[in-house]
Amino acid sequence: MSQTVDADGETWTDDIATPGLLCRIAALLDRDGREVARRTVLPRGWHIGLFPTGLAQSELRPDGYAGPGVPLPDLGLPRVMLGGRRAAYTGDIPLGARVGRRTEIESVAEKTGRSGRIAVVAVLNVLSVGGREVVAEHEDYVLREAAPSGTDPAASPQDGPPRPFDVARILTPDETLLFRFSALTFNAHRIHYDAPYATGREGYPALVVNGALTALLVLELVRATAGREPAAFGYRTLRPLYCGRAMHLKARRGADEWRAWAEDEAGAVALEATFR
Secondary structure (H helix, E strand, O other): OEEEEOOOOOEEEEEEOOHHHHHHHHHHOOOOHHHHHOOOEEOOOHHHHOOOOOOOHHHOOOOOOOOOOOOOOOOOOOEEEEEEEEEEEOOOEEOOOEEEEEEEEEEEEEEEEOOEEEEEEEEEEEEEEOOEEEEEEEEEEEEEOOOOOOOOOOOOOOOOOOOOOOEEEEEOOOHHHHHHHHHHHOOOOHHHOOHHHHHHOOOOOOOEOOHHHHHHHHHHHHHHHHOOOOOEEEEEEOOOOEOOOOEEEEEEEOOOOEEEEEEOOOOOEEEEEEEO
């Protein structure tokens, strides 16, 4: 893998979509290895395993996070979380192909809300194979103020009446699932594997499930039910999900798209997604 930064501040990275990456994601998701071995392209959405950060250990943020491929601005807001991601697919990534990625910060918006001062950093990733664009992906990173310890560990109350759904799955994420996903994506953000840090420094009641992992599980639920690849898949995170607590993955078919979401153990929606 190589990385360069041009005069405009855009970062250019390349990586190879190896069969090994395919097998690791399949193992994480309990997919049938024989079916996966017959594939010639990477399933859409599995590109999250590409482009592990090359940031030196000494340059990591205090929370261990390396950033989204470009440096996040230093605004005095120490906590970071992925607020959402929207990907449009115009092609597939063949196994063995060299994949290029152009990354840039689109905007930085600061605001003050009920939870205090925050900043939303919008990042654009464009993936290409052989000079042809295959994925355009927009990400929103939320920077927040430091939080005191002692966060209430009780589950969030349900937002309203239960939503009707066509398919559902219940999963309780454990430490090994969180660790394997962090290893797969080379994500050293300590809230996902360092319990004393997550609870003592960032005020969470337990290890936090990576929002991208929850989104991947939702994507797999819809993909298996719809029996096709998405033309677009997007999601936004609403509240954290925690290790050792049941998550409820649900989806409902619409006229033009699937609506999917993840609920915590109390029925509160933690992530919303669309599959087109």
